[in-house]
Amino acid sequence: MKYFYLFCLLIVSTGVFSQKKEPVWGYLKDSVTNEPIVLASIANFETKKTVMSSNTGRFKIEVSDNQILSFAAVGYFFDTIAFHKTLLKNDTLYLYLKPLARSLGNVTVYTKSNNAYREDSIERRKDFMGDRVQYAIPVAALSNTGAGLGINLDRYSKHEKEKRKAFAFFEANEKEEYINYRYSAELVNKYSGLKDDALQNFMQESRPSYEWLRKHKTEEDIKYYINDQLKRMKR
Numbered sequence: 248m249k250y251f252y253l254f255c256l257l258i259v260s261t262g263v264f265s266q267k268k269e270p271v272w273g274y275l276k277d278s279v280t281n282e283p284i285v286l287a288s289i290a291n292f293e294t295k296k297t298v299m300s301s302n303t304g305r306f307k308i309e310v311s312d313n314q315i316l317s318f319a320a321v322g323y324f325f326d327t328i329a330f331h332k333t334l335l336k337n338d339t340l341y342l343y344l345k346p347l348a349r350s351l352g353n354v355t356v357y358t359k360s361n362n363a364y365r366e367d368s369i370e371r372r373k374d375f376m377g378d379r380v381q382y383a384i385p386v387a388a389l390s391n392t393g394a395g396l397g398i399n400l401d402r403y404s405k406h407e408k409e410k411r412k413a414f415a416f417f418e419a420n421e422k423e424e425y426i427n428y429r430y431s432a433e434l435v436n437k438y439s440g441l442k443d444d445a446l447q448n449f450m451q452e453s454r455p456s457y458e459w460l461r462k463h464k465t466e467e468d469i470k471y472y473i474n475d476q477l478k479r480m481k482r
Contacts, residue, residue, distance in 0.1 A: 268294070268309040271330070273340030275304045275318055284344060286432045286447060287320035288423050288454075297423070299451040302443055319423040321431065322347055322363075324371055327420070347371070364428040368421060375417050422457040429460045430469065438473045452480065 275284045283304025290297040293314040300306045300320075310316060310330045319325040323344040334340060347367050432446060441449050453476040455469075463469070 268311050270307050271310050271335065271340060272305065272307050272338070273342060275300050275306060275320070276341070276343050277323075278343035278345045284320045284323065286450060287318060287323075287344070288427055290317045290319070290423055291315070292317060292419065297451070297454055299447050299454075301447050317420055317423060318342060318344055319420060319427055320344060321424075321427050322367065324374060325420045325424060327416075364425065367428075368424065371421070371424070372417075426454065426457055426460060430455055434466065434469060435473060438470050439477060449476070449480070452476075 273289075275287050275289070276282060277284055283302070284300060285302050285304065287300045287304075287306075288297050289300065289306045289308050291308060291310055291314055293311070294309065296308065298306050298308045308316065312331055314330050315327055316330055317325060317327045323346050326342070326344055328334075328340075328342065347370050430450070432450065435450055436442065436446055439446070439449060453473070455472060459472075460469075463472070
């Protein structure tokens with residue numbers, strides 16, 4: 248029952264919260280190298296607000312107790328955490344994402360290219376589903392950061408409602424990943440000339456929707472979008 252409660256807490260919001268939202272500071276890092284993850288997206292699933300991490304991996308986002316934060320970056324597994332004030336014993340969150348890696352002989356290749364989105368998405372989906380044939384998946388497992396809980400479905404096969412919610416939650420995270428790949432720092436820098444904090448702030452304020460990107464499939468579309476956003480912000 249303990250794990251079932253935590254599982255449900257992770258994949259669904261718990262209604263309307265009366266607590267006042269407050270800004271939370273945190274750092275997002277690579278779980279292998281301990282290096283900061285730059286311009287990752289941090290989303291509050293309750294408020295639909297998304298912010299970007301800085302060149303040091305630092306981020307600031309408003310959140311209330313029991314709201315769910317999601318963390319996504321190009322070339323990484325996404326992860327989530329059900330926020331609670333007890334996490335802020337040191338006033339700052341320190342979170343880690345596990346890099347997607349593919350082994351070629353003795354060489355490990357970490358995915359960075361936008362063109363690798365489809366392959367990375369398949370890898371994340373495989374990780375989400377698990378290998379049902381070769382081993383038994385536990386009721387709940389530690390997620391990639393150790394901060395949240397991984398979502399495993401096999402032990403809940405009779406609970407279709409929970410499974411549907413889990414899949415919906417996974418797809419919502421995949422949309423965040425898709426935006427990160429299409430609206431990358433390299434592309435925005437190319438057409439805006441912005442760097443460092445200016446680039447972070449611009450990408451955070453101008454972040455396009457998943458639906459818009461699906462309708463506008465070319466780099467040229469994004470180029471015009473960036474130009475329009477630059478003009479809007481200069482007004």
